[in-house]
Amino acid sequence: MFLKKIGLGVESVAAFLVTAGAALAAQPQPWEINLQPAATPVMEHIEDFHNLLVALITIVSLFVLALILWILVRYNQRANPVPSKTHHNTLIEVIWTVVPVIILVVIAIPSFKLLYFEADMPKPDLTIKAIGHQWSWSYQYPGQGDFEIASNGLTTIDAAAGRAPDAAAKAGEPRLLGVDNPIYVPVNKVVHVETTGADVIHSWAVPAFGVKMDAVPGRINHTWFKVTKEGTYYGQCSELCGAAHAFMPIEVKVVSQAEYDTWLAAKKKTASNTGGTRTAALTK
Numbered sequence: 560m561f562l563k564k565i566g567l568g569v570e571s572v573a574a575f576l577v578t579a580g581a582a583l584a585a586q587p588q589p590w591e592i593n594l595q596p597a598a599t600p601v602m603e604h605i606e607d608f609h610n611l612l613v614a615l616i617t618i619v620s621l622f623v624l625a626l627i628l629w630i631l632v633r634y635n636q637r638a639n640p641v642p643s644k645t646h647h648n649t650l651i652e653v654i655w656t657v658v659p660v661i662i663l664v665v666i667a668i669p670s671f672k673l674l675y676f677e678a679d680m681p682k683p684d685l686t687i688k689a690i691g692h693q694w695s696w697s698y699q700y701p702g703q704g705d706f707e708i709a710s711n712g713l714t715t716i717d718a719a720a721g722r723a724p725d726a727a728a729k730a731g732e733p734r735l736l737g738v739d740n741p742i743y744v745p746v747n748k749v750v751h752v753e754t755t756g757a758d759v760i761h762s763w764a765v766p767a768f769g770v771k772m773d774a775v776p777g778r779i780n781h782t783w784f785k786v787t788k789e790g791t792y793y794g795q796c797s798e799l800c801g802a803a804h805a806f807m808p809i810e811v812k813v814v815s816q817a818e819y820d821t822w823l824a825a826k827k828k829t830a831s832n833t834g835g836t837r838t839a840a841l842t843k
């Protein structure tokens with residue numbers, strides 16, 4: 560309850576500070592100072608934890624500021640010409656040891672709860688495999704059709720340098736976030752994500768899902784998400800992976816089960832193994 564109250568407080572202040580008309584969107588907004596709206600239970604927990612920390616940091620900072628101001632006013636040379644030679648005060652020493660310990664325990668409990676919640680994947684409804692390449696993502700849907708789709712960013716490094724047109728604007732997609740071939744997942748389903756890298760370490764991250772998992776060559780990492788709202792969600796590679804690191808975005812369309820089934824059927828027929836040759840060694 561306490562958390563929820565603080566959460567609401569922080570969010571409404573943030574909403575006021577940003578803009579009155581900022582719509583909910585799964586992508587960064589101009590002048591945004593808060594986290595992107597949560598689309599999964601994991602991200603809701605992360606938000607709660609973040610709000611608790613912001614409240615604690617604010618209280619501690621204001622308290623320290625008040626102490627400093629008090630010292631400046633009360634104990635400056637003019638106000639206090641004869642300094643006290645007191646040292647050691649058992650009560651104060653106990654307080655300044657015990658109170659920080661209590662604060663750390665208050666932080667540790669929800670922190671561990673969150674870690675376990677993230678690590679405890681419910682029984683997955685489907686698995687997707689995200690493979691990071693220099694510099695794009697490709698995806699496989701193990702057990703749901705033997706296909707692989709390549710997902711290339713629409714804003715290229717050449718477009719950003721002014722050497723080529725930016726296809727993102729033309730496609731009605733946000734700059735640096737839109738891709739030519741978004742992946743689809745069904746709403747309210749537990750999606751198990753496997754990540755790996757084809758060349759160097761990348762990281763598959765979608766902020767609204769509360770998901771960020773390194774994609775390491777020769778390894779499979781696991782994470783999961785369950786999106787509760789249909790929509791388009793954007794993320795980016797979050798491990799510095801080379802010159803075009805900023806140009807390998809992630810776009811996930813969260814749709815109804817029926818729409819997902821239609822997409823999957825179409826992909827099974829048409830998706831060529833676009834990334835197949837590059838990742839053949841990895842998929843065996």
Ligand SMILES: [Cu+2]
Pocket residue numbers: 691692760761762796797798799800804807
């Ligand atoms: Cu990368």
